[in-house]
Amino acid sequence: MKKKIGVYVCHCGGNISDYVDIEKVKDAVRDEADVFLVKNTLFACADSSQKMMEEDIKTQGLDAMVVASCSPKLHLNTFRGVAQRGGLNPYNYVQVNIREQDSWAHSDNPAGATEKAIQLVKAGIARAKESEALTSMKIATTNAVAVIGAGVGGMRTALGLADMGTEVYLIEKSFFVGGRTAQWGSVAPTNDRGDVLTAGLFNEIQKRSNIKLFTGAELIEKKGSVGNFDIKVKIRPRGFDGNATTDEIQKAVKACPVSTMDEFNFGLTQRTAILIPQKGQYPQQPAIDKALCNQCGACQKINSSFQPASTNEEILSLHIGGFVANTGFDPYEPAKGEYGYGEIDNVITLPQFKRLIELNDNELVFKGKKVKKIAYIYCVGSRQDDDEGKNKYCSRYCCTSATHTGVTVKNKYKDVLNYHFNRGIRTYGKAELIYGQASQQGDVFLQFTLDSIPQVERKHNKTYVKVKDILTAGKTIETDADLVVLVTGMVPRENVELGHLLKIPEGRDHFFNEIHMKLKPVETVIDGVMIAGTSQAPKNILETLNSSMAAAAKVNSVLTKGELSLEPTLAKVNPGACTWCGKCAEACPFDAIVQVDNEGKMVAKVNEANCKGCGMCTPVCPTDAIDLDGFTNAQIGAMIDALAEL
C-alpha cells in the first residue's frame, strides 16, 4: 500500500479547466487518505511542470503519483518517464483521463463534468495505492529467421538478412525458386526480364553460406514465441537425385505417359509428371510431380537419377527467432463467361498473354491464327462492387503491366494494334512514361465505368468488344479483336494452413494484415512474425522488394541484440489456487498459457514471451487464480469501490 501519493490536476490550457472546476476537484481529493500533496498545472506535459513533479518526488519522497489530464495514449509514457527520473518505479504512476473521457465529452454540463472528474481522480488514487513496482524481464533470442516463399521478395529478404549476419532458412513450397516473377518475361518499367531478376537473386543466394534453401518444403509446426520458435519443416522427395544430360531429360519427358496443363504457362501448354525448370527457375534440376506420376518407371529406365518411387519424406526441426512470410499472390481467375472467358476461345488473361509472348518469337500466333488486333479489358477482378470486400481493391500493377505489354508486343511484332478498355489509367510514378509511350505508338484507350462494362461477343466468326466509351461522350464504340486480354488483378494465395499456423490475421480482402499500413508496415500482431510482398496486398515487383527489405531489417532489429525485454504487465498464475479448468488457455488469443505439472498437480502457466498483458484470461478464471500485473484484481476492485462511493 502506498502512503505518500502526489496528485496533479491539469488545466490543459482551457481544454479541461473551461468545463471542469479544477479547484473543486483538488478540494475533493485533498483529504483522501494517503494523498500527500495535490497541485494543479496549466500544462502537466510542459517541461517546467515535469521538472516540478520530478522535484516533488525527490524532495517529498512520494511513493506513487497520479496525473489527471489527457488520454494515456498521448502522455502515459511521458509521465512514466517523469516518475522514473524522479526515482519512482514507472508502474507506480497512474494516469487519469479527464479530457477525452470527461471535459470534451461533457462540455455542455460543467457541473456534471466536475463531479465525474472527482470520481475518476478518486478511482485513480485508489489504483495508485494498490500499485506495485514492476520491472521488465529479458529473454535470450536466436538470430535465425525462417523466410517462407522464395520468389523475388523472399529471396531478397533472405539476402538482406544474411548480409546482416542472420542465419536464414529459406522455405519454398514448390520444387523451384523464382515464384511468379520467373514467368513474366519483360517487366515494367525498366524492361528487365523476370527470369534474369530471379537468376541474379538465386546466384547471390548460392554465394551465402548462412542461407539454407529448402525446395519442396512446407512449414508444418510452430511452437514458442518471438526470439525462440521451434519449427518443423516437411520436405517432399524431389524424385530426382544425381545427374542427367539434357538429352536424357528430354527423352524422359517424352517417355512419361501422363499429361496435364502446365501451370507455368497458365494452361497454354501441357506438361508431363516430370517438372522441368523453366528459365528463371532454380535449381535447374528436374523434379517429379508425385500427384500426377503413375509410377510406370519409364523415366527411371532412361536414367536412374529419376526416382519416381522415392518416398523418403524428410522432417527437419529448426530453432529460429522469427519469421518473414513472403508467400505471394495468385492471379485472379475470371469466372466462366466473365467477358467470354472460358466460352470464347480467344479470350485469355494477361498472365497467359505474357506467357504467349514468351512462347512466340517471331510472329504472334494464338491457336494457329495470327494476332493483329488485341483488346485489353482492365480491372478484371479488381475494383469490383463487392459487399464482402473481396476484389474491391485496385491491384496496382495491372495498368502499368498492360500498357507495358502493349508497348512490348508492338516492338516485338510490329503491325500489332492495341485497344485498351480501361476504367481510368493508373500508371503512377515513373510508369506514367509507359502510358505516354503507348499513346505515342498509337494504342487506343477507351474508358468505361462499372455500370456499363464492355461486352465481348462472337459474331460472323469473329470476336467483338463493344463499349460505351466515356471519352467519346458515351458513344458505343466497337472493334473486332483477334485476342481479348483480360487484365486480371491479384488475389491472395490460398494459404489457409500457413495463416493458421502463424496466426497471421487477414483483412476483409483476405490478404495478410500488418499492424499499421504506414507506421508498422511489415509487422503483424504476432511478435516476431513479419509479412512482406504480395502476401500483404497487391504490389508490383518494386514495392514487393521494398517491403521485403523492410521486413528483413525489422526482424533483424528484433533479433540482433540477442535479448528482448518484455513489458512487465503480464499475467501470473497462483498455482495454489489454480485447478486447471483450461478456460484461461481457451480465452488467450496468443497461445501464452500452457498446462504444466506443479508438484503433482496440473496447473496453468504463462509463457511470458507470448503474453501481451491483454487481460482476457483474468475474468474467466473461476478461482481467481490468475492475475495481471499492473491491472491486478486488487487495483481494479479498489477503483470500482472508489467510483461506487458517492
Next chain:
Amino acid sequence: MALIQPDLTKELKKYGAFDFNACYNCGTCTSVCTLSTEDNSFPREMVRYSVLGLEDDLKSSLKPWLCYYCGQCTENCPQEASPGELMMSLRRWLTAKYDWTGLSGLFYKSWPLTVLGFILILAAEIGFAARLHFHIDRIIYYGHYFEMFSILGVFTIILLPNIIRMWYFTLLKRKIKAPIKAYYTAISDLIVHMFTQKRSLDCDDNKFRWFEHFILVIGYLSLLFTTVFLNWFETSNLFINILGYLESAVIFIVTFDFVLSRIKKNKEMNKSSQPSDWFFVIWLLFMGITAFVVRLFIDIHLIDIHSTVMNSWSWVYMFHLMILGQWALIIVPFGKWTHFLYRSFGMYFAKIEELAK
C-alpha cells in the same frame, strides 16, 4: 454504334496530321478554343473521332470548317498532340472526301503527282502556243477565253457537284430536316463569311492577319473580275488599268508576307506547312506578280498585244499563263483554294442546322 477503323487513322496522317495519338482526352484544347461552343464543341471531339477512325462521324461533321487555326489548342496541349494541325488535316481530308473525282486526295497525299500535273499543263500550254505558231496576239486573245471557260467549267463540273456532296454528307445524310426558309435565311451568313471571314475575328490577336486575308480575298476576287470581265490586259480605260495594278499589287504584297511567315514559322498555323499550302501561296504570289508585270510590259510597249511576233519579253506572258493554268485547273478545283468555298458553305450549313432545331 461505330466501328474503330485503324486504317483511317493512318490515312489522316498522310494529310499532314501527326502526334494526335498522344491525346489523353484532357479537353484543354476545347476549353482554350475561343470558337468552340456548347453546341459545336471542338477540337477534342474531332481528335477522338480521328484516333478511333470513325469515318462516318468525321465525314458528316462541319466542325473542321468552324476552326480558323489560331493555334491556341496546339500551344496549350499538354501532350503536344497538335490538335490544330489535326483540324487542318481534317479540312484537307474532307476536301478530298467531297471531291467526286478523287483527284483532290491524290494531290494532297502526293506532291510529285501535283508537280506532274503542273508539268502536263505547261506542256499543253506550249503545245497550244505552237498550234498558234507562237503568235502572241492570238495567244493573249485565246488566253482570255481560256480564263472564262476554265472558271465556268471548273465551277459547274467540279465545285458545284462537290458542294452538293458536302450538303449530302453533312445535312441530308444526318437527316437534318431544315425548312426551305432556313436555306434562304442563312444566305446572308454565306455571303458575309465568304467575303469577310468575320468569324476568325473571334480568335485572339488575329486582327492584322484577318485584315490581310480580307484584302487578299477582295483583291483576288476583283482582279478576277477585272481581268476576265473587264479584260484588263487589253483595255484602254485608265480607271480599269489602275484598278488592275492595285489589285495585283495587293495580291503579291500580302502573299509575300504569307510566304515569309510560313518560312519564319512565327505562328502556330505556319509551323507545319504541307506542299499544298506552299503551292497555294506561291502560285498566288506568282499570279499577282506576273499579272502586274505583264500589264506593265504592255504599257511600256515591251509586249505588243497586236503583234504576231513573239519577242523575248512575251515569254513573261507565257509564264503568267502557265501559272494561271496550273492555278485554275489544279489548285482551284482540287487544292487549297476550295477552302474559300467549303468554309463559307460550312458556316452556311451550320446556320441551317441551327435553324432546323
